Amino acid sequence: MHLPTLALATLALKTSALAAPSGAELHLLPLPPGFQQAEATDCSADGQVLVGTAWPAYEAFRWSDVGGYQLLGVVPGVTTDSTAQGVSGDGRVVVGWGTSPNVIEGFRWEAGTGMTHLPALGGQTSVRLSSPACTDRTGAWVGGYSYDQDLEEGTLWPAGGAPFSTGFLSTAHSSAIEAVALDAPVAVGWSTLATFASRATSWDPTNGLVDLGVLSGFSESIATAVSHDGTRVLGSCSSATGAQACAWTAGGGLQPVGAWPSAISLLFVRDADATAETFVGTYRTGSGATVGFYYSPATGVVDLAAHLAANGVSLSGVQRLEPYGMSADGNVVVGRAVLAAGGRRAFRARFAPVGGALLGSDVCAPSVVNSVGKSPDLAAYGSPVAADGACTLFADDLPPGQNALFVVSAGTQVVPSFLGGAGTLCLAQPLGRLGPPQLVGPSGELQRAVDLGAVPTGAGGQPTPPGTTWHFQLWYRDGAANVMNFTSARSVTFQ
Numbered sequence: 001m002h003l004p005t006l007a008l009a010t011l012a013l014k015t016s017a018l019a020a021p022s023g024a025e026l027h028l029l030p031l032p033p034g035f036q037q038a039e040a041t042d043c044s045a046d047g048q049v050l051v052g053t054a055w056p057a058y059e060a061f062r063w064s065d066v067g068g069y070q071l072l073g074v075v076p077g078v079t080t081d082s083t084a085q086g087v088s089g090d091g092r093v094v095v096g097w098g099t100s101p102n103v104i105e106g107f108r109w110e111a112g113t114g115m116t117h118l119p120a121l122g123g124q125t126s127v128r129l130s131s132p133a134c135t136d137r138t139g140a141w142v143g144g145y146s147y148d149q150d151l152e153e154g155t156l157w158p159a160g161g162a163p164f165s166t167g168f169l170s171t172a173h174s175s176a177i178e179a180v181a182l183d184a185p186v187a188v189g190w191s192t193l194a195t196f197a198s199r200a201t202s203w204d205p206t207n208g209l210v211d212l213g214v215l216s217g218f219s220e221s222i223a224t225a226v227s228h229d230g231t232r233v234l235g236s237c238s239s240a241t242g243a244q245a246c247a248w249t250a251g252g253g254l255q256p257v258g259a260w261p262s263a264i265s266l267l268f269v270r271d272a273d274a275t276a277e278t279f280v281g282t283y284r285t286g287s288g289a290t291v292g293f294y295y296s297p298a299t300g301v302v303d304l305a306a307h308l309a310a311n312g313v314s315l316s317g318v319q320r321l322e323p324y325g326m327s328a329d330g331n332v333v334v335g336r337a338v339l340a341a342g343g344r345r346a347f348r349a350r351f352a353p354v355g356g357a358l359l360g361s362d363v364c365a366p367s368v369v370n371s372v373g374k375s376p377d378l379a380a381y382g383s384p385v386a387a388d389g390a391c392t393l394f395a396d397d398l399p400p401g402q403n404a405l406f407v408v409s410a411g412t413q414v415v416p417s418f419l420g421g422a423g424t425l426c427l428a429q430p431l432g433r434l435g436p437p438q439l440v441g442p443s444g445e446l447q448r449a450v451d452l453g454a455v456p457t458g459a460g461g462q463p464t465p466p467g468t469t470w471h472f473q474l475w476y477r478d479g480a481a482n483v484m485n486f487t488s489a490r491s492v493t494f495q
Helices: 009-013 304-310
Strands: 016-019 025-028 037-043 049-055 059-064 068-071 083-087 094-100 103-110 114-118 129-135 141-148 151-158 175-180 187-192 198-204 208-211 220-226 232-239 242-249 253-256 265-272 279-284 290-296 300-303 318-326 332-339 344-350 357-359 361-363 378-382 391-395 403-409 412-415 425-427 446-449 455-457 460-462 469-478 483-486 489-493
Touching: 025 318, 049 094, 049 344, 059 083, 059 094, 059 103, 103 141, 129 151, 141 187, 151 187, 151 198, 187 232, 198 232, 198 242, 220 265, 232 265, 242 265, 242 279, 279 318, 290 304, 290 318, 300 304, 304 318, 318 344, 378 469, 378 489, 391 469, 403 425, 403 455, 425 469
Parallel strands: 037 083, 037 318, 037 344, 083 129, 103 129, 129 175, 151 175, 175 220, 198 220, 265 318
Antiparallel strands: 016 025, 025 344, 037 049, 037 332, 049 059, 049 083, 059 068, 083 094, 094 103, 094 129, 103 114, 129 141, 141 151, 141 175, 175 187, 187 198, 187 220, 198 208, 220 232, 232 242, 242 253, 265 279, 279 290, 290 300, 318 332, 332 344, 357 378, 361 489, 378 391, 391 446, 403 469, 412 425, 455 460, 469 483, 469 489
16 A cells, blocks of 8 residues: 655654653654554664554655654565665665565665665576665665575675675575665675675675674674774674674674673664774573663663663653664664554654763854743864764753754854844854754753755755864754744864
């Protein structure tokens, strides 16, 4: 079944939001009309666009704060349903697969073209199935596998080009791509050996397919996440008696990450932040229970639901959370909420930015008092090193339920009552828009990750070489009178 596209901002207002004084929130997305359950499988780099699948009539969706649901349909003449598995970092390209009788076929979706078929690799047999699962920042590279009579073969689909194999570690065995770096031509996954044991792999155009090894004491490994620049690979190692998360770097090789419960199995690192230092996933306990976990160097391995509860979020009606995607700054997690009353709902959890340093300095603070009697400030958190790609803007004391837009400029200029509004614009023209407008939640707080590799100034997306200074501000609607206001601004110079 295919329903018309729903572009209703009001749906975003109906999202169930369980907020905490800390700024952490858990949003259970509403179900699209005609569907009984749903899950989110990935999110854009800034955490504002979610993709997933609604059922029982399986159909891929794209969801955003402003646009609500878009149901993506099926591949015309090829499949009868669809399942979304990944979204590009900029939120524009969705990839996944659909089915028809005895066939699984891959798709790529964009707003201008809709769904297009991603074919499997060519071969001698008629059984060729394609299964893309991941993409980079812009959709230039899509990764997954092709399937041919019990043989999976790692496959990359370059935009506008023919699919090609990433190869095998052992002839006539299986391989797959599980993740693609946001900003580098690096794809990670696994390949089986002649013994049928799996090995974590990394592929790039220069080195081809590389065996990343396995930790001592374990028999198998897989790679399922990678840093934005492709230099740090995450995955898991397993044996008959347990499992352990692991990370690979060129300088350190394969190393264990985190202290994990004993006798766990099916440990999957589902996604990570841009540095691949913070990540989420699932594992199964010795008793067979599924646990959704969150890991950061500060928290160690924690149950995601318990971590939210520790941040003051109510989990009323939620039995467990199974995370599948994470934003580039690590502050947004998406996945599937298993409800106590039965059923599944897509969720988005948001943490206030607690990792990283406070960046930059205030510009023209304090801001003009708003309709809730506050003078909201803008802060920036992350790393002062531009190459780390870690910068998140955070504003509080905002009027709930109002639209807001983060803007950026290469210069500053004080303009009181800008465009007849109440607030003071502190940035020089031209202004760049940091993503689409956002809706302020019940906590009165808002945040957005900044893509330092493509800052949207008036001259287009610009990189951030060392020594660059960017100036940020939040422009927001203030109260029922439709008055526009601003936070203070923040200036950050990156190393």
